[in-house]
Amino acid sequence: MTERHAFDVVSTKDIHVGRVVGLRMDEVRMPGGGTAMREVVEHLGAVAVVALDEGDRVVLIHQYRHPVGRRLWELPAGLLDVSGESAVSTAARELEEEVNLAAAEWSVLVDVAASPGFTDEVVRVFLARGLTQADRTEPEGDEEADIVVERIPLDDAVAKVFSGEIINASTVAGLLAAQAVRSGAATPRPADAPWDDKPTAFAHRRR
Template sequence: MTPSDPSSPPASSSDGVRRTRGAHEFGIVGSEDLYQGRVMALRVDEIAMPGGGTGRREVVEHPGAVAIVAVDDEGRVVLIHQYRHPLGRRLWELPAGLLDVAGEPAVDTARRELAEEAALSASRWSVLVDVAASPGFTDEVVRVFLALDLHEVAEMTAEGNEEADLVVHRVPLDEAVRMVVAGEIVNASTSAGLLAARAVLTGLAEARETTAPWPDRPTRWARRTAGSD
């Protein structure tokens, strides 16, 4: 199927609304902050809609995050079994963490999280995929890195939260991909990262440099917590 030409003139539908065919600017005409917590904030934006009206959209602001597909010399990937309260159970995930240090490059956050959660460092880093968690209501985007040439480092002291209960396990990458398709892995960035890693490591795609542009990296939360919002 070929996408419609965005330069085509607007057309009217049966309800009389003029279709803008991708030409409308969804400007924000008003915004209200409703809540700010430890790792998220909630606001409601009033957005200019095609046809002259407006619509309200709830937005969950998030600091953004990184995740790491760490693959050892035997082709095994590091997975974390961690309790996730909204789902009420433990999930298999990649090592990951929030972009909660002001000004820290994403790859440095990834290095820190790999050391903290899996007691590992890596000599080779690249970008696999950027994952918009649920763009219908949140600006959360996760950058997933590929980490190769792994080395063990000193285990960090666990904090008094879910991380104190982490289980670290290594499984063959193909087995991890099978777990995604079988519904045994449901975390979005984990699923996307594992599939992207297999594509890169089998030559179907190329990874990006760690400094690759990231236009969708969340910024609103950082501005808010810095006091400039």
């Protein structure tokens, strides 16, 4: 087998380092011998949760997203912004904070690279079953104070994917994966399954 080209980074420069993301410019060695500049958005990474109740209804939130200028239907989700916290613990915390629920059973559905052409963001989507009410305080400030929570039959939510009503990438992937698991066509991974593509670059900057 022919040896594949190694895309070595010749140089790198920080353009912006913010609260949630960083932007750097990498000079990368190309197969022809030259180099090319690549913009990379570093991200903390995130988790999302397909929370299914005993009636196979999925918990969705309707939340304003400023970059697209409107509210989107999404899964409960959140950033990996607590150092040392496991991904499943982050998922459980976000499920409680956003929709006031706890879950007895956790597994991994899919990992979603949001847009690997320019960002290292990867979202791990969990399946949560055995739902019970949690004991959260009310959300405060920012977009979360405007969140609307609904439970929708999983089949109806999947139909909204194909009608174009649900467009959030991790939500689309999570709903389709949950449907595959429910039908027996796929098997979820353990909640602590290895996550080789978990973003790390931006988290290291914050330490």
